[in-house]
Amino acid sequence: MHPAIDEAVSQAGQIILGKERQIRLAFACLLARGHLLIEDIPGVGKTTLAHVLAQILGLGFQRIQFTSDLLPADVLGVSVYDRESAAFKFHPGPIFAQLILADEVNRATPKTQSALLEAMEEHQVTVEGETRPLPEPFFVIATQNPTHQIGTFPLPESQLDRFLMRIDLGYPDARSERALLQGSDRRSLIAQLKPCVDGRQLAALQENVRNVHISAALLDYLQALLEFTRHSPLYDCGLSPRAGLALLHSAQAWALMEGRDYAMPEDLQVVLPSVAGHRLRFAHGETGAESSSPAQRLLGAVAIP
Template identity: 50%
Template sequence: MTEGQSGVVDGEALAGRFAQMFAALAGNIERVIRGKRDKVELALICLLAEGHLLVEDVPGVGKTTLARAISASVEARWTRIQFTPDLLPSDITGVSIFNQGKSTFEFHPGPIFANLVVADEINRGSPKTQSALLEVMEERRVTVEGTPHPVPRPFMVIATQNPVDMDGTYPLPEAQLDRFLMRITMGYPDHQSEVAVLAGAPTGAMLDTMPPIAGREDVARMIEFATRLHVAAPLYDYVVRVVASTREHPELRLGASPRASLALLRAARVRAAAAGRSFIVPEDVKALAVPVIAHRLIVTPEAELRGRTGADVVGEVLAGVPTPQAAAV
């Protein structure tokens, strides 16, 4: 066996172990999130791509339960921030308090200093409070009174949000939406899944007894492996063409930024590893384009009146951009 062949075999073996751990995590979360395997897998892809997840839907469909189940499945420190109109930025980031005995200011970290942060009903917080997350979501650090404080890694914000047309909510600004790697909606469960929920144990009790499947070191290794997956040159070009096409679409006031290209590629690598592959294929990009790109787009008022959405535009873009051929990939 040559050195090159050995590298391929090792990559395939590591991808197989990645896929096994990924499936175990998804299966554990499905104990409390019934009939939503696709949403569970998207959330895990987001975690392992070192991104942040926005879960948007009406109350009562399992948004917070999904976030708590991910936290329970990963043996890491997690916190929950309940966003309310009177929540202050310092309630999230922490404050510096003067210690009279030492005659110095001591930083007392807020709940943002955790591996997994559940930002519950994020759009009920004021715009000033929402902006407290901008720096930490992008740079993974918090600056308080001019001093930067890094957050632990892995680090992920899982935010839940009710639709913005409900009373007492504030729409998230474009700069903050762009920092979420994905936005997903839970949707209502199918009939059989809802019956299973009613017949099963109380969800809260199950969450309290869920065993952790992976530790921080396991997650760190999975993240590191995904970043090293092979990407053929035509696929780099394909990702850029898909994202750049949104900037020229006549039904959009704002297209996707280069951050969307980076996010799409990171997520595609994780999806490939979850499938047991050591390389990505065009289907990885297509499967993730809507949850990664759609929330970053702003539709024109005229298109919005016709019922058009960002997801519709992404679908058109995918249909219009030529897919790289297998031989080239």
């Protein structure tokens, strides 16, 4: 395993107990230059995870609490008339930070949602005709409440597609919960965390992810997976080429974190539920009959060539 990331993961693991897989997936998502969507009920540690990541990676952190009356300008920033200089002066919004926690993103109106999502995609914002670049690296962790809760605007599929991964945290297991209940305040623990990786190292790691070798055999497997989603009657629509690239980059990031310079089928299998989970839906009438998710059905159905 990569030593710096190893250190980061173990530090994060001391605060968010029993969630090592999710922590690692979050790191993989960051290394693959993607954005992360965490979907879960309130209070399971979504915000804490975002905080921990920002602290460990030494990134500038901003939190935006999405509400139904939040406006795009509240996110992006506004120009205010400055009387002294007799000119409009731009006041950057909370989005001008390296790590954004967009809390309860599905509570805002679609208009505001799309302002955030466009910024995520293009790494820049355009306000009043002027384009401003966002800081690098730029990483958004959005959280969303389960859509059946009251007062939510579910993200449409096209918007979901902009998130590289969607993970859920879930309740901690009994032992972790006991440790959590016994331990000291998480907030003060986060403040004590020291950055393990600086900005340059992070950029280098992101670069290395792209150099992880993908063999023809692995591409065969990936294509078989994509092909299955497109032709199987299980799904109402197949995975897009963008989803294919997302799978590839995530598997590369995972392989790098494992300390390898090549990716293998297991890497794909580990990241696939998080990468493809929010992009796949069972066709009408097809349900997770065996109480498995669409992604798990996919992995079970396609043989490794």
